[in-house]
Amino acid sequence: MITIQHLRKEYKTLVAVDDLCLHLEEGDIFGFIGPNGAGKTTTIKMLATLLRPTSGTATIAGFDIVREPEAVRAVIGYMPDFFGVYDDIKVWEYLDFFAAAYKIPTERRHHVVQDVLELTDLTGKRDAYVEELSRGMKQRLCLAKTLVHDPKVLLLDEPASGLDPRARIEIKELLKELKSMGKTILISSHILPELADFCNKIGIIEKGKLVISGGVQEIMRQVRGGRVLLVRVLDEPDRAIELLETMEGILSASVDEVHSAIRIEFAGDETAQHALLRRLIENGVRVQSFDEVQTDLEEIFMKVTRGIVS
Amino acid sequence: MLQVPAIRPSNPVLWKELRTRIRGNRAYWLLFWYVMLLSIVLFCAYFLKQRMALKQPIEIYADPVGRDLFEVLSVTQAALLTIVTPTLTAGMVTIEREQRTLDLLMLTLLRPREIAEGKLLSAFGFAALLLTASLPLAGICFMLGGISPGEIAVTYLMLAGATLFCGALGLLVSAMARTTVISTAATYMAVLALGLCMGVTIVSSTMDARLFAGFNPMFAVFFGPEQTTFYRWHVPNWIPSLVLTLLAALLATAGAAHKLEAGVSECPGALRWLTWTFFTAMAFCCIGSILGGVPQSTSVEELREAAAILGGTLFLALALLALFFCTGDATEIYGEVPAREAGVSRGPLTRFARSWLFTGGYASGPAYILFLFLTGAIVIVTGFPLAGHTDWVQITGIILAALGVALSGTLLWIAMARFFSVVRGNRLQAGIFTYVTLGVALILLPLLNTDAWKGPAHQPGILAWTLYLNPGCAFFALGSTPEAWKKVDLSLPAGQNSTWVFTFFLYMGLAAIIEVWGQARRRQERARRKVPARAE
Numbered sequence: 001m002i003t004i005q006h007l008r009k010e011y012k013t014l015v016a017v018d019d020l021c022l023h024l025e026e027g028d029i030f031g032f033i034g035p036n037g038a039g040k041t042t043t044i045k046m047l048a049t050l051l052r053p054t055s056g057t058a059t060i061a062g063f064d065i066v067r068e069p070e071a072v073r074a075v076i077g078y079m080p081d082f083f084g085v086y087d088d089i090k091v092w093e094y095l096d097f098f099a100a101a102y103k104i105p106t107e108r109r110h111h112v113v114q115d116v117l118e119l120t121d122l123t124g125k126r127d128a129y130v131e132e133l134s135r136g137m138k139q140r141l142c143l144a145k146t147l148v149h150d151p152k153v154l155l156l157d158e159p160a161s162g163l164d165p166r167a168r169i170e171i172k173e174l175l176k177e178l179k180s181m182g183k184t185i186l187i188s189s190h191i192l193p194e195l196a197d198f199c200n201k202i203g204i205i206e207k208g209k210l211v212i213s214g215g216v217q218e219i220m221r222q223v224r225g226g227r228v229l230l231v232r233v234l235d236e237p238d239r240a241i242e243l244l245e246t247m248e249g250i251l252s253a254s255v256d257e258v259h260s261a262i263r264i265e266f267a268g269d270e271t272a273q274h275a276l277l278r279r280l281i282e283n284g285v286r287v288q289s290f291d292e293v294q295t296d297l298e299e300i301f302m303k304v305t306r307g308i309v310s
Numbered sequence: 311m312l313q314v315p316a317i318r319p320s321n322p323v324l325w326k327e328l329r330t331r332i333r334g335n336r337a338y339w340l341l342f343w344y345v346m347l348l349s350i351v352l353f354c355a356y357f358l359k360q361r362m363a364l365k366q367p368i369e370i371y372a373d374p375v376g377r378d379l380f381e382v383l384s385v386t387q388a389a390l391l392t393i394v395t396p397t398l399t400a401g402m403v404t405i406e407r408e409q410r411t412l413d414l415l416m417l418t419l420l421r422p423r424e425i426a427e428g429k430l431l432s433a434f435g436f437a438a439l440l441l442t443a444s445l446p447l448a449g450i451c452f453m454l455g456g457i458s459p460g461e462i463a464v465t466y467l468m469l470a471g472a473t474l475f476c477g478a479l480g481l482l483v484s485a486m487a488r489t490t491v492i493s494t495a496a497t498y499m500a501v502l503a504l505g506l507c508m509g510v511t512i513v514s515s516t517m518d519a520r521l522f523a524g525f526n527p528m529f530a531v532f533f534g535p536e537q538t539t540f541y542r543w544h545v546p547n548w549i550p551s552l553v554l555t556l557l558a559a560l561l562a563t564a565g566a567a568h569k570l571e572a573g574v575s576e577c578p579g580a581l582r583w584l585t586w587t588f589f590t591a592m593a594f595c596c597i598g599s600i601l602g603g604v605p606q607s608t609s610v611e612e613l614r615e616a617a618a619i620l621g622g623t624l625f626l627a628l629a630l631l632a633l634f635f636c637t638g639d640a641t642e643i644y645g646e647v648p649a650r651e652a653g654v655s656r657g658p659l660t661r662f663a664r665s666w667l668f669t670g671g672y673a674s675g676p677a678y679i680l681f682l683f684l685t686g687a688i689v690i691v692t693g694f695p696l697a698g699h700t701d702w703v704q705i706t707g708i709i710l711a712a713l714g715v716a717l718s719g720t721l722l723w724i725a726m727a728r729f730f731s732v733v734r735g736n737r738l739q740a741g742i743f744t745y746v747t748l749g750v751a752l753i754l755l756p757l758l759n760t761d762a763w764k765g766p767a768h769q770p771g772i773l774a775w776t777l778y779l780n781p782g783c784a785f786f787a788l789g790s791t792p793e794a795w796k797k798v799d800l801s802l803p804a805g806q807n808s809t810w811v812f813t814f815f816l817y818m819g820l821a822a823i824i825e826v827w828g829q830a831r832r833r834q835e836r837a838r839r840k841v842p843a844r845a846e
Contacts, residue, residue: 050413073417084409088330100322101418145414 001026001153001184002047007056009042009208016042018208020056024186024201026152029179031199032188039208040188041081044157047186048078060153074102077146081158081188085130085138092117092126095144102149116144120174136167143174154178156187172198228293229273232261234286243283247276261289323420323428328435337436340394345443348386352447355382374456381531383447384465388527391437391473395527396497398433399480403570404490422570423580426563430474430481437473441466461535464548468534471555472527476501478562485569501526518599520547524555539602540595542698550595557588582635582678589627589682593689596623601697611791613694614705618789620693621712624686625781628679628716629723629748636675636724637731637740676724683720687713711810712788718817719781723748725821729828732835755780784813 002024009017017039024030034040045051047058049069057064063071086094095113104112117123120140125133133141139159146154159175160168178185179198189195195202203213212219233240237255240262244253249268256263266273277290319325331337359375406412415425448462480497487493505526511519512529523533530551538547561584568581597620604616691709694702702709726747731740755776777783787795787809795806 048413048417050417070419074419076417078414078417080410080413082410083414084411086326086330086409086411088333089326093326093329097322097326098414098418100325101415101420103419106318142414149419 001028002030002058002060002186004043004047004058005056007043007046007058008054009039009046009051010054015208017046017053020205020208020210022203022210022213024184026184027182028201029185029187029199031195031202032186032205033190033195033202034188034205035190038205040190040205041157042208043205044078044155044186044188048076048155049073050078074149075151076153076155077149077151078155079142079146079157079159081161083142085133085141087131089130090126091122091128091130091133091141094130094141095148098145099148104149112148116147119147119177120144121170134167136163136170139163139167139171140174143171147178152184154183154185154187156185158189159187160189227266227273229264229266229276230256230259230261230289230291230293231264231280232259232288232290234288236285237262240280240285243280243285247279249276319428319431321424321428321431323415323425324432324435325428327429327432331432331436341440341443344390344394344440345447347390348383348444348447351386352379352383352450355379374454376451376454377456379454380448380451380457380462380465383444383451384469384531385528387441387444388469388472388531391440391469391527392476392501394440395433395437395473395476396480396494396501398436399430399477400484400494400497401490402429402433402481403484403566404487404493407488408490416570422567423564425570426481426485426567430478430559430563430566433477433481434474437477438470441470441473464535464546465531467552468524468530468548469527471524471552471559472530475525475555475559475562476527478559478566479504482562482566482569485566505529518603521550521554521595521599523547524551525558530555538599541598541602541693541696543602550598554588554591554595557584557591560584561588585631586682586685589631590685590689592627593624593686597689597693598697601693601699604697604699610701610704613699613701614708614791615789617690617705617709618712618785620690621709621716621788622782622785624683624690624713625716625719625785628683628686628720631682632675632679632720632724632727633741633744635678636727637737637744675728676721679720679724683717687716708788712785714814715781715784715788715810715817718814718821721821722817722824725824725828729824729831732828732832735835751779752782778809778813778816781813781817784810 002022004020004022007017007020008015020039020043022030032040032043042051046053047060047065049065049072052066057066059065060072061075063075065072089097092113095116096109099109099112100106114123117126120143122137122140122144125137130138130141143156143159146156156175160171163171175185175187176198187195187199199216201213201215202219204211231240241253241255244250244262244264249266249272251265251267253262253264255261266276268276273292277287280287319328356375356379359378363375403412406415416422445466448466451457452459452462476497479500480493483497483500484490484493487496505528508519508522508526508529511522518538520529520533520536520538523529534548534551536547537544538550540550561581564581564584600616600619604612690713694709723744727740727744730743731737734740734743787806790806792806
C-alpha cells in the first residue's frame with residue numbers, strides 16, 4: 001500500500017530524512033517512533049504530498065507522490081501534528097465543507113457527515129461552534145475531517161499529543177475502530193506505550209535515518225536475541241540461580257530486586273521454555289510463578305537508540 | 311409561509327467564506343458604519359452647498375446639486391473601499407497559514423484555482439454588499455438632478471472593478487507573505503504605490519494613463535466616465551480601463567493560485583496564458599494610447615520618437631517579466647519548486663506550446679519571454695497603420711532598429727536573471743540582483759559619466775563607452791532628430807546613427823558570455839548537489 005524507496009529530504013543546512021526505505025501492506029498499522037526532530041513529521045508530510053522529497057520515490061496505493069499528487073490526495077487522510085480550526089463555523093459545517101472540498105456529491109454529504117460524527121462520537125456537538133470544543137474533541141473532529149472521503153490510507157502525525165489521559169484513551173479506541181475497518185495506518189509518536197497495543201509493525205527513526213523497522217515481534221527478537229523470563233520462587237533463590245546457570249540456553253540469570261524474582265534472559269523457543277520449567281520443578285525448586293515478560297516498545301526504543309540519542 | 315430556496319455556490323470555499331464572514335457582529339457593524347459615514351459626509355456636503363448657495367445669485371442657487379453630491383459620495387466611497395478591501399483579502403491565506411489550516415485545505419481535492427477564486431469572490435461579495443448598500447444614497451443624488459443614470463452606472467462599475475482588483479492584489483500578497491501583518495501592510499503599500507505611479511504617469515507621460523484608472527478606486531471614480539483617444543478612435547475611458555482591470559484581477563488571482571501550488575506541483579500553464587493575455591491587452595492599450603496621442607498631421611520626426619518610446623517600453627516590460635519567468639532554475643536546483651513535466655497533447659502546435667512555452671522548464675522561461683517579445687513587436691508594427699499614420703513606412707528602419715535593441719536588451723537581462731538564479735540559488739535574491747543591475751545601468755551609469763561624456767573639446771572620454779550599457783541611450787539616439795541629438799550633446803563615441811548597432815552587438819555578446827558562464831555554473835552546481843537530470 002505504501003512503498004518508500006531511498007527517500008531523502010534536505011533543507012539548506014540539514015538532512016531531515018536520509019535514505020528511508022519502507023514497505024507497508026494493506027491493513028498494516030505502522031508505528032513510526034522517534035524523538036522530536038528525528039524526521040517523522042517531514043516523512044509524513046512528504047507522503048502527504050505537502051513537501052517534495054529532494055530525491056527518492058514513494059508510492060501510495062500505486063500513485064507516485066511527486067508525479068500524481070492529486071491521486072495520492074484522494075486516497076490518503078492526513079492529520080497533522082499541529083492544526084487549527086476555522087472561526088465562526090459549526091461542527092457540521094466544518095465537516096460539510098471538507099466533504100464538499102473532497103468532491104462528495106451534495107446528496108451523499110449529509111450522510112457522510114452524520115457517519116463520521118457518529119464514528120468520532122461528536123453527534124451531540126453537531127451544532128456547536130468549532131472553536132468552543134475541547135482539545136480532545138477538536139482532535140476527534142480533525143480525525144473526523146480526515147475520514148470524510150473514506151481514505152484507504154491514514155497518515156496520523158502525533159494524533160494524541162497534548163491530550164489528557166481520558167481523551168487519549170478515546171482517540172485510541174477510535175484508532176482501534178479504524179484498524180478493524182481495514183485501513184492502512186501510519187501513525188507517529190514520540191511516546192511509545194501509546195502505539196504498543198495496535199501496531200503490527202514499527203519503525204524507529206533517529207536523526208533522519210530509519211534505525212530499525214519490521215514486525216513488532218521480529219524487532220523484539222532482533223534487538224533482544226532472546227526472551228526474558230521472570231521466575232518467582234518461594235525460597236532459596238540462590239540455589240535456583242546456581243541450577244539455572246548449568247542449564248543450556250541461559251544467557252544470564254540474576255535476582256530482580258524490583259519484582260523480587262529471578263530474571264532470566266533465555267535464548268530458546270516455547271518448547272525449551274517449557275522444558276526449563278519442568279527441570280526447575282524436578283530439581284525441587286519451589287516455583288511460584290513463571291512468566292514471560294512482555295517487552296514494551298519503550299524498552300526496544302531505548303535499546304535501539306542507545307548511544308545515538310544524546 | 312413562502313420558502314426561499316437556499317442558493318448554494320458550488321465552490322465550497324466560497325460557500326464557507328460567505329457563511330462565516332457574515333456571522334457575528336463584525337460584518338453588521340462594518341456595514342452600518344460604512345453607510346453611516348457616507349450619509350454623514352453626504353449630509354455635511356449638502357448642508358455646506360446650501361449655505362454657500364444661499365450667498366450666491368439666484369441662477370447658481372438653482373443649479374442642480376445632485377452631480378456635486380454624487381461626486382462627493384463616490385470619492386468618499388472610493389476612499390473607504392481603498393481602506394476596507396485590502397483588509398478583506400490580505401489575510402485570507404496568511405490567516406490560514408497562521409491558524410495552521412492551510413495544509414488541510416491544500417490536501418483536499420480542490421484545485422488552488424478554486425481556492426483562490428472562492429476566497430476572492432467571497433471578499434468581493436462583501437464589498438459588493440457595501441456598494442449596494444450605498445445605492446439609496448446615490449438615488450438621492452440622482453433625484454436632486456444633474457447626473458445621468460449612465461454616469462452612475464459607470465461609476466459603480468468602475469468602483470466594483472477597482473475593488474475586485476484591489477482584493478485580488480491583497481490575495482496575491484497574502485499568498486506570498488508569511489504573516490497577516492506583513493501581508494496587510496504590503497497590500498496597502500502596493501495599492502498606494504500603484505496609485506502614486508498612476509498619478510505620476512497621468513501627469514507626465516506621453517500616453518493617456520487614465521487607461522489604468524481601474525487599478526485604484528480613487529482614480530476609477532475620477533476618470534471612468536471620461537473619453538480617451540485610442541488609436542484613431544474616441545472611446546469612453548471605462549471600456550479599455552475595465553478590461554485591463556479585470557484581466558489584472560484575473561492575473562493576480564492566478565498568481566495567488568500559482569503561489570499556493572508552489573512547492574508541491576507547479577504547473578505554470580494557466581499563469582503564463584493569463585500573463586500573455588494581460589501583456590497583449592496592455593500592449594494594445596498602451597500603444598493605442600501613445601499612437602493615438604500623436605496628431606494625425608504630425609511629422610515623421612514625431613513618429614520616430616514614438617517608435618523609440620515603444621521599443622524602450624517593450625524592453626522595460628520584458629526585462630521585468632524576465633525576473634519572474636527566468637529565475638525559476640534557482641529553486642529547481644535547490645529542490646524547492648521543480649516544474650511538472652509537460653502533459654501529453656495532440657497537435658504539434660499545442661505540443662510545442664506545452665513543452666516549450668508553458669511549462670516551468672529551464673528552456674521555457676526564455677522561450678516564453680521571446681514569445682511575449684514577438685507578440686509585443688507585432689502589436690507595435692500593426693499599431694502604426696491602425697492609428698492611421700500612413701507615414702510610418704518611412705521610419706520602418708527605425709522601428710525595426712528599436713525592436714532590435716529591445717530584443718538584445720531582453721536577451722541580456724534574461725541571461726542575467728538566469729545567471730544570478732544559479733549563483734544565488736534563491737529566486738528573491740536573483741530578482742534583486744537583476745533589478746539592481748538594471749537600475750544601475752539605467753540611472754547610475756549616465757550619472758557617473760557626466761564628466762566623461764562632456765570631456766574636453768566635446769571629445770568623448772574613454773569612460774563614455776560604458777554608456778552603451780545603458781539601454782536608454784540607444785533608444786534616445788534612435789528617437790531623436792539630428793538637431794535634437796546635437797542639442798543634448800550626448801557625445802557617444804560611436805555617433806548617433808550607429809549607436810543602436812553597437813548596442814545591439816554589445817548586448818548580444820554580453821548575453822552569450824553570461825549565458826555560457828551561467829550554464830557552466832549550473833552544471834557544476836547540479837553535479838555537486840547530485841540533482842538528477844529531468845526527463846525533458
